[in-house]
Amino acid sequence: xxxxxxxGNTLFLLLLATTVLIFPMIPGKTQADSAQDLAQAVQNPxxxxxxxxxxxxxxxxxxxxxxxxxxxxxxxxIPVKIGNWNIINRLIMPLIYLPETRIExxxxxxxxSEVLTFNSEFGVGDINYTSFLSPAQPGKVIWGxxxxxxxxxxxxxxxxxxxxxxxxxxxxxxxxxxxTIGVLAxxxxxxxxxxxxxxxSQFLMQPFLAYQLGDGWALxxxxxxxxxxxxxxxxxxxxxxxxxxxxxxxLGKQPxxxxxxxxxxxxxxxxxxxxxxRLQLNLLFPK
Numbered sequence: 289x290x291x292x293x294x295x296g297n298t299l300f301l302l303l304l305a306t307t308v309l310i311f312p313m314i315p316g317k318t319q320a321d322s323a324q325d326l327a328q329a330v331q332n333p334x335x336x337x338x339x340x341x342x343x344x345x346x347x348x349x350x351x352x353x354x355x356x357x358x359x360x361x362x363x364x365x366i367p368v369k370i371g372n373w374n375i376i377n378r379l380i381m382p383l384i385y386l387p388e389t390r391i392e393x394x395x396x397x398x399x400x401s402e403v404l405t406f407n408s409e410f411g412v413g414d415i416n417y418t419s420f421l422s423p424a425q426p427g428k429v430i431w432g433x434x435x436x437x438x439x440x441x442x443x444x445x446x447x448x449x450x451x452x453x454x455x456x457x458x459x460x461x462x463x464x465x466x467x468t469i470g471v472l473a474x475x476x477x478x479x480x481x482x483x484x485x486x487x488x489s490q491f492l493m494q495p496f497l498a499y500q501l502g503d504g505w506a507l508x509x510x511x512x513x514x515x516x517x518x519x520x521x522x523x524x525x526x527x528x529x530x531x532x533x534x535x536x537x538x539l540g541k542q543p544x545x546x547x548x549x550x551x552x553x554x555x556x557x558x559x560x561x562x563x564x565x566r567l568q569l570n571l572l573f574p575k
Contacts, residue, residue, distance in 0.1 A: 322574075323536050323543075324502065324504065326536045326543055326545070326572060327500055327504050327545075328465070328468065329574070330534075330536065330545045330570060330572065331496065331498040331506070331508065332430060332463065332468065333376070333459050333470075333496075334367075334420050334422040334430060334431075335367070336369065336374055336424065336575070337365070337573070337574060337575075338364075338366055338367065338572075338573040338574075339364070339365045339545075339570050339572055340362075340363075340364045340365075340570065340573075341361075341362075341365070341568055341570040341571075342362055342568065342570075343363060343566065343567075343568040344358070344359075344360045344361075344566070344568070345358070345359045345361070345564050345565070345566050346358055346564065346567075347359070347560075347561030347563075348561055348563055348564070349561050349562030349563065350560060350562075351387070351389045352389070353389070356387065357384075357387065357561060358384070358385040359383070359384050359385075360382070360383040361380050361381070361382050361383075362381045362382075362383070363381070364378075372423065372424050372425065373422065374420075374421075374422045375420070375421060375434075376420040376421075376432060377418075377419055378417070378418045378420070379415065380415065382412070382413035382414070383411070383412060383413075384409070384410070384411065384412075384413045384447045385408070385409070386406075386408060386409045386410075386447070387408050388405070388407055388408045389405070389406045409444045409446050409447055411442070411443030411444050412441055412442060412443045412447070413441070414438045414439060414440060414441055414442050414448040415439045415441045416436065416437065416438050416439075417436070417437050418434065418436040418437075418457050418474065419434040419435060420434045420457070420459060421433055421434050428462055428464075429461075430460070430461050430463070431459065431460045432458070433456070433457070433458045433459075434457060435455070435456065436455055436457040436476060437452075437453070437454045438451070438452065438476055438488070439452065440452050440482075449478070449485065449488050450481050450482035451478035451479075451482065451485060451487065451488045452480040452481050453477060454476065454479060455474060455477055456475060457472070457473065457475075458472070458473055459471070461496070465500070466499055466500035466501075466502075467498070467499055468496065468498040468500075469496075470495070470496050471496070472492075473492065473493045474491075474492050475490070475491050476492075477489055488518075489517040489518050490514060490515070490516055490517070491514065491517065492514050493513045494510055494512050494513070495510070495513075496508070496509065497509050497531075504535050504536035504537055505535050506534050506535070507531065507532075508531060508532065508534055508547065509530065509531030509532075509549070511527075511528040511530065511531075511551055513526065513528065514526045516557070519557065522557075523558055524557070525556075525557075526553060526556050526557065526560060527554050527555035527556075528551035528553050528554070528564065529551065529552055529554055530549060530550050530551035530563075531550075531551075532547060532549030533547065534546060534547030534548075534549075534568075536572070542571065542572075543572040543574060544571060545568075545570040546569050547566070547568045548565075548567055549565075549566040549568075550563065550564070550565050550566070551563060
């Protein structure tokens with residue numbers, strides 16, 4: 289039913305994002321100054337702040353027929369303080385929808401064309417877990433470093449790599465008010481899994497930039513750039529450019545952060561989406 293109602297769900301998410309962005313700040317325990325502090329904290333991937341983001345990515349112009357794909361990332365972040373250090377636990381569980389795809393194979397002149405058909409799929413992709421070790425009392429330069437793991441949890445071969453992967457991850461940023469400037473990067477290599485699937489050597493880099501406008505509003509950009517080092521024929525890199533707006537507000541007593549961003553892929557593998565609309569809603573649990 290979820291797959292069949294993809295267009296309806298997309299419209300609902302658009303309406304939800306529009307509503308929360310224009311929703312007036314509701315008086316409560318989060319006053320204007322604390323809202324601004326939260327707005328700054330949500331831009332920091334290693335902040336001592338429990339968050340539960342729901343990030344929906346709608347990819348347009350995918351496949352040979354310019355289809356729409358949908359990836360909902362549920363990605364809780366739970367920091368744990370140990371002495372003078374924070375361990376930031378980040379989990380990303382993707383729920384992926386891929387439409388039915390028909391690919392016509394190239395043939396010699398005079399031969400009958402052959403078409404491959406891939407049924408639509410909906411399910412869980414490969415789950416990622418990253419743990420950052422970061423100073424509990426950072427200086428002007430904030431950093432975190434630790435391992436990252438991709439688990440072979442995909443419910444269908446088309447939704448995951450079929451491999452178990454691991455590698456290092458690092459984040460570094462600075463927050464000279466009203467700016468946040470930083471970058472997150474990781475490299476994964478496969479070490480186990482289906483011998484019939486290609487090995488994983490994937491690089492991910494996410495530069496992020498935000499400018500606080502006040503009253504919980506911010507302009508932000510956080511494109512996710514990836515490279516498959518094992519790909520050939522110019523199909524390795526995905527390089528999006530874009531950005532959007534986000535706002536911290538309260539609904540009752542619950543602090544939330546909502547954002548709308550759009551990215552165009554200036555470099556992309558064959559059949560990858562041309563551009564992506566990212567709608568995100570974060571549940572915030574400040575101490």
